[in-house]
Amino acid sequence: MNLSQVCLNHLNRVKSVSGHRETSSLGRQLEDIGFLPGETVSLLRRGFMGGEPLLVRIGTSTFALRQAEARLVELEENPL
């Protein structure tokens, strides 16, 4: 299950971030802004008509992400 698939306002934990060491280094950027294994994350809001951008609470900060970015964040199976 990844971050783009979860229900709104459920608390989850980050399992891993994929897309590492690829040319785009999107995964690395996500880690830099706090998407680290074990961190609590919840999806606060989807954009217009349930689409992009996604509003995500990670730890103690809030970020706007694209679907493609959220898809890289793999979550633990059971919500908290």
Place this chain on the structure above:
Amino acid sequence: MSKATLHFIPSGPLVALLGNPNCGKTALFNLLTGSRQKVANYAGVTVERREGRLTLSHGLTLRVLDLPGVYSLYPRSLDERITCDVLMGQAAGEKRPDLVLCVLDATNLRRNLRLVLAAKRLGLPCIVLLNMSDVAQKLGLNIPIKALSEQLQLPVIATVGIQSHGVDALKAYLDQIDISNASSGASLNSPSRAALSGEEHNQLDNQKVKAILQSLQLDQAIPDPFSEKIDNVLLHPIAGPLILTAVLFLIFQAVFSWATVPMELIKSGFDGFGALVVQYCPDTWWRSLLVNGIVAGMGGVLVFLPQILILFFFILLLEESGYLPRAAFLLDRLMSVVGLSGRSFIPLLSSFACAIPGIMATRSISNTRDRIVTILIAPMMTCSARLPVYALLISAFIPQKTLALGVDFQGLVLFLLYLLGIVGAMGVAWVLKHFMNHRFAPTTLMMELPTYHTPRIKNLAIGLWQRCEIFLRRVGGVILLLTMSLWVLSSFPVPPMGASGPAIQYSFAGMLGQALAPLFEPIGFNWQISIALVPGMAAREVVVSSLATVYALSALGTQSVQALPALIAKSWSVATALSLLAWFVFAPQCLSTIAAVKRETGGWKIPLIMLAYLFALAYVASWITYRTSVYLGF
């Protein structure tokens, strides 16, 4: 010195402020240095460099550098690269800091601590500033400062960036230590590149931060109920966009209506001064230079200061409060239609004041393609320098009447011109989307929406003053020079004895205008307009004063800008006026913008593309406008 360039580096210990974006770093910087700040650019790049001075109680003055905010020391965007280069002592014209003040957002320790560890590894003496400790306490986070300091093996000081005594503890600490020795005492070996790119460091840091937070019992998630409540309204799918539209409408209303009085004051001040000079000085060439050149030219430009300041006041207000990224969030979907992200909104909004700060603001866009497209379309946002041209033409050619629902016709035309620029920009972005997309990485968003803050008046005042200073420096420099050269070009050589036409026809400017006339004749411009367009390339707002100068020198005696609308209403056709309006919606940007684009993109390619496509677009738009108007019998 291995390089050919020598940089003058001022004396005094250099202290750098390092931290994540939105950690309250700039508020701390303002507190530490007050009004003793200098905003310039880093050598070679258009990244704003903010330096201030702090005098310690024993008389030593420190130079304090506010580095651009970074999430890590793996740079992605231009301003992040600058931060890394400065810390490693590799930035041109910049010495390596003697001391790094690492600013930590106490409410977001996990992410912030990783940066501290990375900075510590660089071997620079570090002091950790635990900022926003008051907010953390309110959220129920009690951070044991002593234990944190022991864990990090660095001094930790609590600060509050929004209270006037929030940095007293830091100042007291800086008084005690010997800063110039602090650097020589610590290991100041130049760090190797390899040490910085290590994936292991990243993993190690994560584990270390986790361990620290666990041992201090700070390993828990904190909701932000206050911001979330506001976001429920401001980011609501229906209410959100409506509120944003209302906010933008209010800003533009304010820019036009609030500025009227101060603009009138500035204008009458210059007119009055010009009249005084005419009354008390003999009729010589230098009086003409003073009145027709300098006073008319400078006055014509300074008149926009109120509008620029009002627009920037609102931009700073939205930025300080945390609303600006929310606006970008709301617009992201709309912008993605033309292949841009919400991140481009902030630079484009700034471009309504002036394209240069707008282009500078693109440095926070990490995606190269997005950044270049944003730079390319920024000039189409109607900058305030175009406003006087619009105002002049509208007042001369568009009848003043009220349409249905009390809509002012002149106001409507002005609004349509703004809209035309936006539509044109979106069209160009859409075309570029299809030409460039495959060559660059897909657009990223990853934009932080910071906690809402009540804006601090002091921070707003400092920001506004810096904008004001930049504008005045421009007026006193390039614009003054241009106005004077235009006067010279329009006044010499003097007409031969017994010449019948107005003097300017025999001058260099007249010759140039007549040479350009064939090029602009198909779109309805006369030679006076052609002359005015030349200095208009250097600074757009000069077009009005140039027309004033050209017509003033064309006529006998001195005529001020005030008489200009009536004058051109008599001598131009409506088709010409409409064509000129269309020209200015798309016309190539002033030279300072081109220079900024060149610096920003590191070459001539992008500015040349920009110049060419804007010129072509403007010419085609004017040609269509002119021919259609003539056909319709205007």
